Amino acid sequence: xxxxxxxxxxxxxxxxxxxxxxxxxxxxxxxxxxxxELPLAGTSNEEVRQFxxxxxxxxxxxxxxxxCGVYPENRFVRYFEAESVNxxxxxxxxxxxxxxxxxxxxxxxxxxxxxxxxGSDLDFESAVTRKIAFCGGSNEDLQKTQxxxxxxxxxPDRMELGSVSTLGGLCDYTRFNSIxxxxxxxxxxxxxxxxxxxxxxxxxxxxxxxVGLDSIYPILQRELGLxxxxxxxxxxxxxxxxxxxxGSKLMRKVIKELQASAGFYEVQTGQTIxxxxxxxxxxxLSWVAKTISDALGLEIMQPSYEAWxxxxxxxxxxxxxxxxxxxxxxxxxxxxxxxHLREEVTSE
Amino acid sequence: MAGNSIVxxxxxxxxxxxxxxxxIAIAIVIFLRGDAxxxxxxKENELSSSLRLVEGNAVSSKDLESQxxxxxxxxxxxxxxxxxxxxxxxxxDYLYSFEEDHDILIREVKLSEAEDSNHKKGGxxxxxxxxxxxxxxxxxxGYQSFMEYIYSLYKSDAFIRIADLDITGTKNSGTESSLQxxxxxxxxxxxx
Amino acid sequence: MSKKKDLQPYWRPNVRIVETLPDIKVVRTxxxxxxxxxxxxxxxxxxxxxxxxxxxxxxxxxxNLEQQINVSNADNNKNLKLNQRxxxxxxxVLELQSFYxxxxxxxxxxxxxxxxxxxxxxxxxxxxxxxVATKGKTVSFNINIRCEVPDLTVLNSFKSILAESTLxxxxxYTATIVESFQAKNVxxxxxxxxxxxxxxxxxxKSKKDKK
Numbered sequence: 001x002x003x004x005x006x007x008x009x010x011x012x013x014x015x016x017x018x019x020x021x022x023x024x025x026x027x028x029x030x031x032x033x034x035x036x037e038l039p040l041a042g043t044s045n046e047e048v049r050q051f052x053x054x055x056x057x058x059x060x061x062x063x064x065x066x067x068c069g070v071y072p073e074n075r076f077v078r079y080f081e082a083e084s085v086n087x088x089x090x091x092x093x094x095x096x097x098x099x100x101x102x103x104x105x106x107x108x109x110x111x112x113x114x115x116x117x118x119g120s121d122l123d124f125e126s127a128v129t130r131k132i133a134f135c136g137g138s139n140e141d142l143q144k145t146q147x148x149x150x151x152x153x154x155x156p157d158r159m160e161l162g163s164v165s166t167l168g169g170l171c172d173y174t175r176f177n178s179i180x181x182x183x184x185x186x187x188x189x190x191x192x193x194x195x196x197x198x199x200x201x202x203x204x205x206x207x208x209x210x211v212g213l214d215s216i217y218p219i220l221q222r223e224l225g226l227x228x229x230x231x232x233x234x235x236x237x238x239x240x241x242x243x244x245x246x247g248s249k250l251m252r253k254v255i256k257e258l259q260a261s262a263g264f265y266e267v268q269t270g271q272t273i274x275x276x277x278x279x280x281x282x283x284x285l286s287w288v289a290k291t292i293s294d295a296l297g298l299e300i301m302q303p304s305y306e307a308w309x310x311x312x313x314x315x316x317x318x319x320x321x322x323x324x325x326x327x328x329x330x331x332x333x334x335x336x337x338x339x340h341l342r343e344e345v346t347s348e
Numbered sequence: 349m350a351g352n353s354i355v356x357x358x359x360x361x362x363x364x365x366x367x368x369x370x371x372i373a374i375a376i377v378i379f380l381r382g383d384a385x386x387x388x389x390x391k392e393n394e395l396s397s398s399l400r401l402v403e404g405n406a407v408s409s410k411d412l413e414s415q416x417x418x419x420x421x422x423x424x425x426x427x428x429x430x431x432x433x434x435x436x437x438x439x440x441d442y443l444y445s446f447e448e449d450h451d452i453l454i455r456e457v458k459l460s461e462a463e464d465s466n467h468k469k470g471g472x473x474x475x476x477x478x479x480x481x482x483x484x485x486x487x488x489x490g491y492q493s494f495m496e497y498i499y500s501l502y503k504s505d506a507f508i509r510i511a512d513l514d515i516t517g518t519k520n521s522g523t524e525s526s527l528q529x530x531x532x533x534x535x536x537x538x539x540x
Numbered sequence: 541m542s543k544k545k546d547l548q549p550y551w552r553p554n555v556r557i558v559e560t561l562p563d564i565k566v567v568r569t570x571x572x573x574x575x576x577x578x579x580x581x582x583x584x585x586x587x588x589x590x591x592x593x594x595x596x597x598x599x600x601x602x603x604n605l606e607q608q609i610n611v612s613n614a615d616n617n618k619n620l621k622l623n624q625r626x627x628x629x630x631x632x633v634l635e636l637q638s639f640y641x642x643x644x645x646x647x648x649x650x651x652x653x654x655x656x657x658x659x660x661x662x663x664x665x666x667x668x669x670x671x672v673a674t675k676g677k678t679v680s681f682n683i684n685i686r687c688e689v690p691d692l693t694v695l696n697s698f699k700s701i702l703a704e705s706t707l708x709x710x711x712x713y714t715a716t717i718v719e720s721f722q723a724k725n726v727x728x729x730x731x732x733x734x735x736x737x738x739x740x741x742x743x744x745k746s747k748k749d750k751k
Contacts, residue, residue, distance in 0.1 A: 168550060388598040509639065514669075517665070
C-alpha cells in the first residue's frame with residue numbers, strides 16, 4: 001500500500017542529555033540514518049527543537065511523531081516473586097502487593113505488569129509465571145514528562161520508561177551474545193537509583209536504593225571545602241576535576257548498597273556476577289562506573305551495538321559510527337528492538 | 349453507552365452536524381418534489397410538439413384558401429359536366445347529338461348494364477366518388493369523319509373515353525372508304 | 541491488565557497519556573469530515589436549486605406555449621377545415637385522373653397506325669380493347685389489325701416501324717408485337733395477314749428482380 005515517507009525519530013530523554021536517532025521509518029526493517037546528542041544543562045525548548053530539526057524535517061508541523069524513552073522522577077521498576085502462579089494471576093493480590101510492599105498508589109499511577117522472564121505483558125488468564133516486574137510512574141509525573149516532550153516538539157507515538165526499555169535491551173543483548181553469567185545493571189540519576197540483576201535475559205532483581213547523585217554533592221562539598229552544594233554540583237559535572245582518587249569516597253554509600261544486593265544474590269543463587277552495566281550517565285561521569293567496577297571487582301560492559309541491532313532488523317547506514325558509543329546509548333537503541341520477534345524465533 | 353458516544357462524536361463536528369441537517373432537509377425537499385420536473389418536462393415536450401404541428405399547419409396552409417377556392421370552382425364545373433344516371437333519355441340523346449357535327453351515321457347507342465372492370469370497385473382504376481356508365485355505340489362513316497368524331501368525344505363537355513373499339517373497313521375502291529365501327533365508351537357520372 | 545490482542549513489544553510498555561495528547565490527526569479528520577459534509581450539502585443544494593430553476597423555467601415556458609397554442613388554435617382549426625376541403629376537392633381531380641388513366645388516346649393511336657403503315661399495305665379491320673388482369677390490378681391494351689400485303693417484306697417493315705413507335709411504348713409499358721400471314725389470295729394477289737400488339741404495364745416486381 002503506502003511506503004511510509006515519514007522518517008522515524010527515536011529519542012532518549014534523560015536529565016543529562018537527549019540522544020536521538022533518525023531512522024528510515026518505524027516499521028521494521030529500518031535503517032539508522034543519523035544519530036545525535038544534545039547535552040542538557042539549562043537548555044531551552046527552542047534549542048532542543050533546533051537540535052531535533054537538524055535531524056528531521058518537521059515540514060512546518062508543530063510536532064514530529066517520535067518514539068521516546070523517558071525517565072520520570074517517580075518511575076519505578078520492581079521485581080516481585082509471588083508464592084504461586086495463581087497468586088501472580090490475581091489482580092487484587094497484585095494491587096495489594098503494589099500498595100503494601102512498593103508503596104505505589106495504583107489509583108494515581110500508570111502500572112504495567114510484566115513477566116520478569118521475558119518482559120511480556122502479564123496475561124492474567126494464561127500466565128504461568130511467579131516472577132513479575134511492576135513498572136510505571138505516577139500519572140502526574142508522566143503527564144509532566146509528556147508535556148516536556150510536547151514542548152520540544154515531540155509527539156510521542158510511544159513514550160516508554162527508559163529504565164525498562166534499557167533493561168529489555170540489555171536482556172536481549174545478553175541472549176543474543178549468549179552471556180550466561182548474571183549482569184549487574186545500575187541506573188543512577190539525581191534523585192533515584194535502581195539496582196537490577198539479570199541473568200540469561202531474565203530479570204531477577206530490581207530494587208531501588210535510597211541514594212542518588214544529589215546525595216553525593218554534600219559529601220563533595222565537605223571533602224573539598226566548597227561553600228555550597230550548587231558549586232559542588234557544578235564541579236561534579238565539569239570536566240576539569242579528576243575524581244578517580246576521590247571516587248570511592250564519594251560513592252561509598254552506593255557501593256555499599258550494590259555490594260549488599262550483589263552479595264545477597266550470589267549467595268541465594270550460587271551464581272557469580274562478573275559484569276557491570278551502567279546506563280544514562282554522561283561521559284564525564286565515566287569515573288563512576290570505573291569506581292564501582294573497581295570496588296566490586298566487576299568488568300564494565302561495553303556493548304557492541306551493530307551486530308545486535310542487525311539481528312533485530314535494524315541496519316546502520318554507512319555514515320553512522322556505533323563503535324565507540326558507550327553503554328548509555330543502550331536506552332536509545334533499545335527503543336527500536338522488537339524482542340518478542342526474537343523470542344518466537346528461538347522458541348521454535 | 350454507544351448512543352452517547354455517537355452524540356459525543358456528533359458534538360465534535362458541529363459544522364458537519366449542521367451540514368447533515370441541511371442535507372436531510374434538502375433531501376426531503378427533493379423527495380417531496382418527486383417527479384414534478386419529469387412531469388413538467390414531458391408536458392413541455394407535448395406542448396412544443398403540438399405547437400410545432402400548428403405552426404407547420406399554418407406554413408403549409410399558406411395560400412391554401414385561394415387554392416381551395418380555385419379548386420372548388422373546378423369541382424363545381426366538373427359536377428355540372430357529369431352525366432346524371434337517372435336522366436337516361438337525355439344522356440342517350442346527348443350521345444346521338446354528335447351526329448349533327450360530323451358526317452357519320454350513329455346506328456345505335458345502347459346503355460350497357462355491365463360495369464366496367466377497370467373502374468369498378470376493386471378495379472385497377474377504381475372510381476371512389478363517381479362511377480362510369482358504359483355505352484355500346486355502333487356507327488358508320490368515312491375515316492376522316494370518324495377520326496373527328498372520336499376526337500370530339502374526348503373534347504366534349506361530358507367526360508367520355510373510349511374503352512374498346514372495333515373498326516372494319518369496306519372495300520369501296522375509288523371513293524373514300526366507308527368504315528363500320530363499334531365502340532364501347534365510358535361516361536363519368538354521379539354515383540348512384 | 542492488557543490482553544494478548546493489544547500486545548506490547550516485550551519490555552516496552554507505552555506509558556503515554558493519550559487523553560492529553562494534542563490530537564494531531566483529528567485536525568485533519570475534522571477538516572476532511574467538515575469538507576465532505578459541506579461539499580455534500582453544497583452539491584445537493586446546487587442540484588436542488590438547479591432543479592427548482594428548471595421547474596421555474598419549464599413552468600414559464602409551458603404557460604407561454606399554452607398561450608401561443610390558444611392563440612393559434614382558431615387559425616389552426618380554420619387551416620384544418622381548409623385542408624379537409626382541399627383534399628375533398630382534390631379527390632375529384634384524382635377521380636378524373638383515374639378515369640382517363642390510359643397512356644394514350646385512341647385517336648392518336650389510330651392516326652399513328654394509319655400514317656405509319658406502308659402504302660402497299662391495306663387494313664381490313666382494326667380493333668382496340670382494354671383487358672383487366674385481376675391479379676396485380678393492371679390494365680393491358682390490345683391492338684389487333686387485319687391487313688393485306690402484296691409482299692411479305694411489307695409486313696416485316698410495318699412490324700419494325702411499330703417496334704420503333706414511341707406511342708406504342710409509353711413510359712412504364714412494354715409492347716409485344718406478333719404478326720402472322722396466310723397464303724396469297726389468288727384473286728387479289730395479296731397476302732392476308734394480321735398484326736397484334738399487346739401493351740402491358742411493366743411488372744415492377746420482375747423489373748426489380750432483373751436488377
